[in-house]
Amino acid sequence: MNPDHLKGLLTKVQEGKIGIDKALKELKNLPFEDIGCANIDHHRHLRQGAPETIFGSGKTAAQILAIMKKMNEKKTNILITRLEADKVPPLKRAFPKAKYHPQSRALTLVSQPIQTVGKGTILVVCAGTSDIPVAEEAIVTARMMGNEVDHLYDVGVAGIHRLMSRREKLFEAHVLIVVAGMEGALPSVVGGLVDRPVIAVPTSVGYGSNFGGITALLAMLNSCASGIAVVNIDNGYGAAHVASLINRV
Numbered sequence: 739m740n741p742d743h744l745k746g747l748l749t750k751v752q753e754g755k756i757g758i759d760k761a762l763k764e765l766k767n768l769p770f771e772d773i774g775c776a777n778i779d780h781h782r783h784l785r786q787g788a789p790e791t792i793f794g795s796g797k798t799a800a801q802i803l804a805i806m807k808k809m810n811e812k813k814t815n816i817l818i819t820r821l822e823a824d825k826v827p828p829l830k831r832a833f834p835k836a837k838y839h840p841q842s843r844a845l846t847l848v849s850q851p852i853q854t855v856g857k858g859t860i861l862v863v864c865a866g867t868s869d870i871p872v873a874e875e876a877i878v879t880a881r882m883m884g885n886e887v888d889h890l891y892d893v894g895v896a897g898i899h900r901l902m903s904r905r906e907k908l909f910e911a912h913v914l915i916v917v918a919g920m921e922g923a924l925p926s927v928v929g930g931l932v933d934r935p936v937i938a939v940p941t942s943v944g945y946g947s948n949f950g951g952i953t954a955l956l957a958m959l960n961s962c963a964s965g966i967a968v969v970n971i972d973n974g975y976g977a978a979h980v981a982s983l984i985n986r987v
Contacts, residue, residue, distance in 0.1 A: 771808055775801045778808050787855070788883050788982070789814045791975065794821030794845070799828045806833065806847065816847040817882045819875060819975050842874035842974070846882060856885035856985035858912025860978070863901075863928060865894030865918035868943045873917045875974030876939065876981075880915075883982040895923045908932050913981040917974065919943030922954025929963030935984050937977045938968045 750756045769781030775797075783789040792805055802818065802825065809816050810833070818829075819842075826838045829845060836847040860880050864873040870891060880887045888911070893901040901908075901924075908914065908931055917939040918924040925938035938961070940954035947953060951971035958968045969976040 776805050778805055780809075780812050780814070783814065787986070788979070789816070791879075792816065792818040794818045794825065794843070799825040803829055803832055810847065810849060813850055815850055815852065815882060816845075817879065818845040819843070819879070821845050839874065839878050841871050842878050843871070844875060844878045846878065848882075852882065852884055854884050854886065856880075856883075856912070856982065857987070858985060859886045859888050859910065860913050860915065860981045860985055861907055861911035862887060862889040862915045863893060863908075863917065863924070864889075864891050865916075865920070865924045866943065867892050869917045869919055869941045872939060872941050872972050872974040873915075876915050876917070876978040877974075879975050879978035880982055883978065885982055885985055893924075894918065894920075895927055898927065901927065905931065913937070913984045915939060915974075915977045915981050917941060917977075918958075919951065919954050920945075920948060922957035925958050925966055925968075926961040926963045929961060929966045932965075934965075935981075936963075936966045937981055938966050939974055939977045940968070940971050942972055 751758060771778045771780060779790045792802060794802060806816055821843050823840065826845065830836055833847050836845055838845045862873050862876050864870055873889065877887050877889060888907060890904055890907060908928060911934060914928060914932060914934060914936045916925040916928050916936055919941035922940050925936055929936045938958040940951045940958055942951035955971055
């Protein structure tokens with residue numbers, strides 16, 4: 739449940755505009771609601787400052803739609819990640835205002851204004867064009883969580899002058915998410931330049947010895963630069979969530 743909606747509900751009870759029984763009816767499914775295929779955590783927004791995210795991969799369109807309907811009843815903004823394009827049409831028919839982001843494979847439904855809670859800008863930096871889908875997942879997620887987001891694309895270490903020509907953006911950011919595949923060197927470079935937290939995201943982009951992102955993951959974990967945290971392979975969503983928590987401080 740959206741915290742603002744809950745405050746409004748309690749205020750109406752306090753002012754005598756609605757009765758306790760009606761308020762209880764709205765609150766009866768907190769903290770979670772069992773709909774058979776899922777237990778929807780309506781309480782997460784109150785606990786963590788962001789509503790539950792729907793992981794689209796592996797779910798049928800019917801299951802996703804059922805979850806969306808229940809979340810929408812609670813006036814919750816909806817983010818679906820890793821959603822295959824063939825599942826989008828039935829969701830769009832039910833919710834015409836939903837927006838599909840094909841590069842990130844994310845779908846968003848904004849029913850309530852997204853309040854900016856971040857204190858600064860989250861900058862998403864990616865090494866190559868092939869890393870953009872993971873970077874886009876981070877961007878969509880961070881914006882849904884109430885952050886100002888900027889990006890720098892295709893500034894990998896194979897042409898380091900591309901990064902250095904945009905260094906002002908690096909220095910202005912409050913938190914940085916750095917996405918890279920291949921040998922995963924870019925977060926170390928960025929981490930050696932800035933005095934802000936850097937969240938490194940290894941991607942599965944690369945040739946054979948990249949081992950599906952393991953090479954980049956190990957390189958980032960072994961970085962000689964300080965101030966770098968690492969999330970799992972291709973986990974743009976997780977990086978954005980951590981960045982958002984940092985950006986609120």
